[in-house]
Amino acid sequence: MRKRGDGGWSQRAGSVLSTRYGLEVAFSILVGVLMGALWSFFNPRCYTTTSIALDKLQHLNSELTTLREENIELKVHLKRAEQERDAALKQRESLGLVKKVGPVGTVKSLRTQPLVQPNEDANPKLAEILSKVAPDKELVVGIANNNVRSMVNIWFSSLKRAGVSNYLLVALDDQIAHFCKSNQVPFYRRDATIAAIQKDTGDNHAISGLKFHLLREFLELGYSVLLSDVDILFFQNPFLHLYRDCDVESMSDGYNNQTAYGYDDVSDDPKMGWARYAHTMRIWVFNSGLFYIRPTIPSIELLDRVTSRLSKEKAWDQAVFNEELFRPSHPGYEGLHASLRVMDYYLFMNSKVMFTIVRKDANFDGFLPVALHVNYHPDKYERMLALINYFVNGKKDALKAFPDGSEWR
Structure with missing residues (x-):
């Protein structure tokens, strides 16, 4: 108890x-x-001072963001000015009085062709739009209809995030034009007629074939164009990474130094005995979905040639684009005399490089491409979203579910 x-x-x-x-x-x-x-009653200024300090901090952050954007623009201007100066000097040397050849290693031929005289009368409506969108006479151009609206949204969002303001979408129908307007995206409404022979090649290929005809209007007005398909993501400002020293500067479908930049490929024909081995030069094709083209005579001739062939042949526009670029003059044919540059295949990356190499190699941790084209895979939208998570949101497991190649349905 x-x-x-x-x-x-x-x-x-x-x-x-x-x-x-x-x-x-x-x-x-x-x-x-x-x-x-x-304390609050007798010291009301304490909280007011804190509020003012926070407002000042937000204002300083806003100013810092603006200064960063202006700094990028200044870098682009400076790079362009240096490139234009070098090109002008080379043109003057090449087109000047005939002179004797200099020592070995000092002789350089002209690669940067002079620009055409702009003709604003060719398309006053487009000229007015471009004067506002691209005061520096160069811009990113995409072409799309409403069928790919979801990818268009990702495309222009990536451009904005990368700090690119000089871009434009050629809207092929009223729906996508309205979508651009509601999202404050610069656009040019353009009706385009698909050649009868291209109508049954599939919507994507048919529209892709239109771009060469549409691009001519930009070049004729004196604008350089970075043509971009809408299955491309931009992570950096591409205008900081262009050389502007050739008529056409294009990304490659290649996946290493050999395939992207060219290599000596040996063909074996045993019946020839001693001469069984023949050496060939090979390069994987330029990608017609992302290339920079300057307003020069060879560039406009290229567009005219491709447009003409696609209006008569049931052919893939990328194949025709490369044939006209690389096929040399021979009996019965005069080749195109255009200067060419291959873009760095890691900076301007295709999705084969991304999914078979980069995502698996720890050496690429922290690497950020300039642009990434989801051209090797049909599930474009899903991969684009995953790539944003991977590069922008830092989710390193965002790509694990995707196979290296494509699973066609």
């Missing part, structure tokens, strides 16, 4: 102490609140 009495007393004592402790805590909180209220 005594033990039970002791236990009951202990429980009652604990309850009293707990209640007392709770009252002390409540009293302390009340005192703190009252002191805070008194």
Whole structure:
């Protein structure tokens, strides 16, 4: 009985102490609140000062963002000015008076062709739009209809995120034009007629074939164009990574130094005996979905040639584009004399490079391409979303579910 009495007393004592402790805590909180209220009453400027400091901090962050964007623009201007100066010097040397050949290693031929004289009368409507969108006479151009609206949204969002303001979408129907307008995306509404022979090649290929005809309008007005399909993501400002020293500067479908930049491929014909081995030069094709083209005579001739062939042949536009670029003059045919440059295949990356090499190599951790074209895979939209998660949101497992290649349905 005594033990039970002791236990009951202990429980009652604990309850009293707990209640007392709770009252002390409540009293302390009340005192703190009252002191805070008194401090606020007698020192109202304290909170005002904090609010002003926060406003100033937000304003400084906004100014810092603006300065960063202006700094990128200045870098682009400076790079372009240096490139134009070098090109002008080379043109003057090449087109000047005939002179003797210099020492070995000093002789350089002309690669940067002079620009055409702009003809604003050719398309006053487009000229007015471009004067506002691209004051520096160069811009990113995409071409799309409403069937690819979801990818268009990702495309222009990536351009904005990369700090690119000089871009334009050629809208092929009213729906995509309205979509651009509602999202404050510069657009040029253009009706385009698909050649009868191209109508059954599939919507994507048919529209892709139109771009060569449409691009001519930009070049004729004196604008350089970075043509971009809408299955491309931009992670950096591409105009900081162009050389502008050739008529056409294009990304490659290649996946290493050999396939992207060219290599000596040996063909074996055993029946020839001693002469069984023949050396060939090979290069994987330029990608017609992402290339920079300057307003020069060879460039416009290229567009005219491709457009003419696609109006008569049931052919893939990328194949025709490359044939006209690379096929040399021969009996019965005069080749195109255009200067060419292959873009860095890691900076201007295709999706084969991304999914078979880059995502698996730890050496690429932290690497950020300039642009990435989802050209090797049909599930474009899903991969584009995953690539944004991978590069922008830092989710390194975002690409794990995708196979290297394509699973055609």
